Amino acid sequence: MKNRVVITGLGIVSPNAIGKENFLKALKAGKSGIQFHQELADLNFSCQVAGTPLVNQQHIDQYFTPLEQRELKATGLIYGGLAGQEAWLDAGLTFNEEPDQDAGIVFGTGILGVDKLKEAFDKIDDKNVRRLGSQSVIQTMASGVTAFLNQKIGFGNRVLTNSSACATGTEALILGFEHIRSGKAKTMLVGSCSDSGPYIWGGFDSLRILPYQYNDNPEEASRPFAENAAGFVPSSGAGAMVIEDYESAKKRGTKIYAEILGGESNSGGQRQGGTMTAPNSKAVIRCIQQSVKNAGINTADIDTINAHLTATKMDATEIENWTTALNRNGNDFPFINSLKGMIGHGLAACGSMELVASVLQLYEGFLFKNLNAEPVTSRIRALISEAKIPIETLDYQPKILAKASFGFGDVNACVVLKKSS
Numbered sequence: 001m002k003n004r005v006v007i008t009g010l011g012i013v014s015p016n017a018i019g020k021e022n023f024l025k026a027l028k029a030g031k032s033g034i035q036f037h038q039e040l041a042d043l044n045f046s047c048q049v050a051g052t053p054l055v056n057q058q059h060i061d062q063y064f065t066p067l068e069q070r071e072l073k074a075t076g077l078i079y080g081g082l083a084g085q086e087a088w089l090d091a092g093l094t095f096n097e098e099p100d101q102d103a104g105i106v107f108g109t110g111i112l113g114v115d116k117l118k119e120a121f122d123k124i125d126d127k128n129v130r131r132l133g134s135q136s137v138i139q140t141m142a143s144g145v146t147a148f149l150n151q152k153i154g155f156g157n158r159v160l161t162n163s164s165a166c167a168t169g170t171e172a173l174i175l176g177f178e179h180i181r182s183g184k185a186k187t188m189l190v191g192s193c194s195d196s197g198p199y200i201w202g203g204f205d206s207l208r209i210l211p212y213q214y215n216d217n218p219e220e221a222s223r224p225f226a227e228n229a230a231g232f233v234p235s236s237g238a239g240a241m242v243i244e245d246y247e248s249a250k251k252r253g254t255k256i257y258a259e260i261l262g263g264e265s266n267s268g269g270q271r272q273g274g275t276m277t278a279p280n281s282k283a284v285i286r287c288i289q290q291s292v293k294n295a296g297i298n299t300a301d302i303d304t305i306n307a308h309l310t311a312t313k314m315d316a317t318e319i320e321n322w323t324t325a326l327n328r329n330g331n332d333f334p335f336i337n338s339l340k341g342m343i344g345h346g347l348a349a350c351g352s353m354e355l356v357a358s359v360l361q362l363y364e365g366f367l368f369k370n371l372n373a374e375p376v377t378s379r380i381r382a383l384i385s386e387a388k389i390p391i392e393t394l395d396y397q398p399k400i401l402a403k404a405s406f407g408f409g410d411v412n413a414c415v416v417l418k419k420s421s
Helices: 020-029 040-041 058-064 075-090 113-124 136-140 144-155 168-181 198-206 244-253 282-297 315-326 348-365
Strands: 005-014 035-036 049-051 104-107 187-194 235-243 258-267 304-306 336-337 402-405 411-420
Touching: 005 075, 005 187, 005 244, 005 348, 020 348, 040 198, 049 144, 058 075, 075 104, 075 144, 075 187, 075 235, 075 282, 075 348, 104 144, 104 168, 113 198, 113 411, 136 144, 144 187, 144 235, 168 187, 168 235, 168 244, 168 258, 168 348, 168 402, 235 244, 235 348, 244 402, 244 411, 258 282, 258 348, 282 315, 282 348, 282 402, 304 348, 348 402
Parallel strands: 104 187, 304 336, 304 402
Antiparallel strands: 005 235, 005 258, 035 049, 187 235, 258 411, 402 411
16 A cells, blocks of 8 residues: 655745735735846846745745845745745644654755855955855755755755756655655655746746737736737746645644645657657656556546646647647636746746645635636637636636646656545
């Protein structure tokens, strides 16, 4: 018998809200977190809008000591530190005096601490290497966020940093889930984060895949599903979840947000139409179908999809892949939504932020609306009913939700979640 795995804690730092309760309100209201950034305009970016979490000093003081705040410039570390600790405490757990041999962490990122790294480069170039300070290493190594959270919480089991582009957060959940299900741990903190700023987003702007038409209307810039989708809006943040062996959670008497039924991650090998920036559809379909098989359900059981949909011309291809993988279309297709209309594309953080949103939908009984989805592109309307793309928040109780993320480099991850009973 494989162990059942449930979600017992949530933490979130998002462009449209900080903290679980505020994020829930933002989801139900369809609140946008995308704003105009004067800094991007000053640097001659074509796209001058982005989603950046509005973290203030009060947030930082709650989770970082004065010593930890010294020369703290790595925004991804700040976001991950806030979300990870919130999730741990939300699960009713305490920080450990001794390392907990049954608890571990899988927390991913793409690039960590680019602002801190630039500061370090400048000091080195100015021959001031001795003035880098004690915090430069932890803020610039990819595993800095897991190291920081380990320092705060005290894990004695697996401590892992994963990095799979936009699939990072969903992959982190799958890795933690598999570790608990195999009996190697009882509790895992999983999630991902991404830095903010022009040094992260500049490469994408140079590729001309970010929207430049909405600099005067930032809240309309991210348009998943839409005919006039013009590219993804860059954003950042962090999402975190505590996942736990069901028997352990039941024994503690803690709340259970949802159950993880199964998942799958794979790659298209950048073959058969797959490239660095476009997925191999055959691999995407295989990933979805295998996640359903691993979950022990039928495709007909899925009533909700939280999609990757980035507000690019690839949105229709993703919908087509879902219809093929599930063998469902038209009115038979599940409800589907994308968080990116509200917060943009959080890169390495997107999967974990979207998973927190997915879990809240299951637990609270609603579907958040698709912001800026109209008019739905004709290619998508030919595949599924527009009624399955809610443009207003719905009072609806999802029972089984599929969440997928597809990343740069032709990597895929999909997980199936069930409402707790």
